[in-house]
Amino acid sequence: MFQLNPFHLLHASLLHFLMLQGALIFGYLIGQQLYKRRQLTLLQQLQQLQRRIDQLRKSRLPIIDPDNLPGSDRLTEILGITDPVERILLMTGIRTFAHLSRQTPGTIQRILTNNGPLMHPYDPATWPDQARLANDGQWGELRAWQGRMRRGLAETDRTQTTLSS
Known part of the structure; x- marks a missing residue:
């Protein structure tokens, strides 16, 4: 077997x-x-x-050169707006200080969120007020306010000086 x-x-x-x-x-x-x-x-x-x-x-996002765009302001004069943010704003039709000053911070934040991944979140809370000063030609006051913001002074400091004047 x-x-x-x-x-x-x-x-x-x-x-x-x-x-x-x-x-x-x-x-x-x-x-x-x-x-x-x-x-x-x-x-x-x-x-x-x-x-x-x-x-x-x-x-x-197509490449937009803000310097060669007719009828637009250089939005990077506003503290907090960088070149990528400026391109997003230009693409959505916000090209002047006057138009930016008419926007609410919530609207600007929504535009930034919907139109691109950014490296860090931006806080557009003061951008309309800064744009209003730039549009009115009050560059001295704008630069002084931006200097206070860079030093970390509260935003309420600017609103109190505006209300008192």
């Missing part, structure tokens, strides 16, 4: 060892091929995503 256990053979342990080694090598080769295929698939997906990101970046 045929015995399933080959341990009665003289070199059975060696045969088992060789079969195990063969299975390990075969498994390693299969795993290596699967890994290479998965790596290639992930690389292709990464390239597709990178192309999509590039397309979105190109279509999101």
Whole structure:
């Protein structure tokens, strides 16, 4: 009768060892091929995503040069407005100090939130008041107020001086 256990053979342990080694090598080769295929698939997906990101970046905000835009003020004169923020405001139609002064801080914040990921949140609470001063040509008072804000004085300091004058 045929015995399933080959341990009665003289070199059975060696045969088992060789079969195990063969299975390990075969498994390693299969795993290596699967890994290479998965790596290639992930690389292709990464390239597709990178192309999509590039397309979105190109279509999101066109480059606007505020200096060459007719009928617009340089909004970066307002403390807190940087070049990227100015581009967003220009894209949404806010081009002058007068138009910015008519906006509420909540509206400005909503415009910034809806039109681009910014590195840090901006606080447009004083931007309409600063724009009003710039539009009225009161540059001295605007610069003095901005200096107080840079030193960390409270915003109420400016409103109290405005109310008293």
